[in-house]
Amino acid sequence: MTHKSFDLDADIVELTPFVPEAEAVPTAPLAELAFRADAWLPDETNRLRAAFAEDHTIDEIAAMLGRPRAGVATRIHDLGLRRNSRRSWTDWDDEEMARCYAHEPTATLAARLGRGVSALYxxxxxxxxxxxxxxxxxxWEDAQLRAxxxxxxxxxxxxxxxxxxxTGIISRASTLGLRHACQPDDWSDAEMTRALELASTGARYVAIAQLLTAEGFPARNGRSLGQRLRKLGYGRGWGRPWIAEEDDLLRHAYTTGASLTPLRERLGRTPHSIRWRVEALGLRGTHVHRDGFRxxxxxxxxxxxxxxxxxxxIPTRQIADQIGRGVRAVLYHANRMGLTHGFMRAFSADEDRAIRNAWTYGVSMVDxxxxxxxxPAVIGKHAARIGCRFNDPARPVRGPKTRRANRIPITLRSLLALDSADAVDVDLPLAA
Structure with a gap:
């Protein structure tokens, strides 16, 4: 049975008194530590600090102390010794660290001091x-927590x-094995049986939790309900292997053209799982209808x-109006047919060369x-991308000022011939 929540008054500072137990004083004599022949003596530690401060290498320090290199490196790490052979820490650096380390992001402070983040740590x-x-x-804190x-x-x-x-309170309560008085009672057999019955209908966990609460069971959330159902061995099909009967139902749907939605709900499978199984069984392209389930x-x-x-x-919307379909339907079917829109095809090397020639010799972007x-907008963007902006003030020759209807039509061949010896034989509406 759950308890009602108990709110604290503003003047309550303690829930229960706490009297610490008297600590037992050890009476047994202390045992003497065994002497290690390789233990670091205070004199060796001082010599290590001095040599490290003088910027000797680890190999030199190891030879000086008569110890292996790995042992010296480990001792340096245990002593917390750090150094920067190129630039030592100044008093100003330490003052800046003491002033800003607790308030500024470490990366920002490291950038201002010109050092690495690990060096600051x-x-x-x-x-x-x-x-x-x-x-x-x-x-005392544990006593208040328990109370x-x-x-x-x-x-x-x-x-x-x-x-x-x-979050610290919740973690500590879990460590102490405490259960909140307002937490719902443990799951009863009747509640678990009813939850399994509702789950078999395909209802969502949140809806099942609400139905259980309406029927008089303790109030729970969808997350705890899902965890309990999974402990009982119930699953929604994720990771469940396919059986022969399910494969037969899937083949039957492709043979008869039946909708996959009822089958998916009946099998408890996701759309992605259905698509994956269709690929595994080789059913793609075998639907009774040419367009499949569309x-x-x-x-x-x-x-x-x-x-x-x-x-x-021509514009895609015009094609859609002529055929009597939506624009998205036209785009989708064109993609299925492998058609590529002309405005989206990649630029070839000849086209790039033609754009550069047009920019150099004053040909209009529209031409x-x-x-x-x-x-024209695609031409303008690509020309700017290759460094030939048509509205660039530094363009060698400006575009023609004559009316477009009075100019000679331009072809790709004529544009490519501008920078060749045949340019004299090609008539182009170049700027005067």
């Missing part, structure tokens, strides 16, 4: 600037009373021929677009 440790970890829970959980005090109020973060009228041979002839040459069969 090591220096902060030597200067005792590193933030210590959370102190261990005291006996708060027993009385049903909200966890947020317990955290405020003790002075610990909310809804809408079937594309005729005449419609596909018109789409193949006009796609990329270039007509010659290449592309949109």
């Amino acid at each position: 090591a220096r902060a440790r030597l200067l005792d600037l590193s933030e210590p970890g959370s102190p261990p829970y005291s006996g 708060g959980y027993d009385k049903g005090v909200p966890v947020a109020q317990i955290a405020s009373l003790i002075g610990r973060p909310f 809804q809408g009228p079937v594309w005729t041979a005449e419609e596909e021929a018109r789409l193949r002839a006009d796609y990329g040459k 270039v677009a007509q010659a290449l069969g592309r949109d």
Whole structure:
């Protein structure tokens, strides 16, 4: 049976008194530590510090002390010695570290000091600037935590009373094995049986939890319900192997053209799982209908021929109006047919050369677009990408000022001939 939540008054500072137990004083004599022949003596440690401060290498220090290199390196690490052979830490650096380390991001401070982030961490440790970890829970804190959980005090109020973060209180309570008084009772056999019955209908976990609450069972959330159902061995099909009967139902759907939605709900499978199994069974392309499960009228041979002839040459919306379909349907079917829109095809080397010649010899961007069969905006963007902006003030020759109707049409061949010996034989509407 769950308890009602117990709110704390503002003047409550302690839930229960805590009297620490007297610590037992050890009476046995201390045992003498065994002497190690390779133990570091104080004199060796001082010599190591002095040699390290003088910027000797680890190999030199090892030869000086008569110890292996690995042992010297380990001792240097244990002593927390750090150095920068190229630039030592100055008093100003240490003052800046002490002033800003706790308030600024380490990366920002490292960039200002011109050092690495790891170097700042090591220096902060030597200067005792590193933030210590959370102190261990005291006996008084554990006593307040136990009393708060027993009385049903909200966890947020317990955290405020003790002075610990909310997540820290929950973690500590889990470590102590505490159960909050307001937490729902454990699952009963009747509740688990009813939850399995509702789950078999395909309802979502949140809806099942609401139905259980309406029927008088303890209030739970969808997450806890899902965890309990999985412990009972119930699953929604994720990772469940396919059996022969399911494969037969999938083949039957492709043979008869039945919808996959009822089958997916019946099998408890996701759309991705269905698609993966179709690929594994080799059913793709074997549907009784030519367009598979796609809804809408079937594309005729005449419609596909018109789409193949006009796609990329006239606006897609105009094609959709002529065929009597939506723009998205036209784009989707063109993609299925492998058609490529003319405005999206990659530029060839000859086209790049033609654009550069047009930019150099003063040919209009619109004339270039007509010659290449592309949109002027696409030509302008690509020309800027290759360093030939048509509106560049530094362009060698400006575009023609005559009316476009009075100019001679330009072709790709004529543009390519501009920088060759045949340019004199080609008539182009160049700028005067």
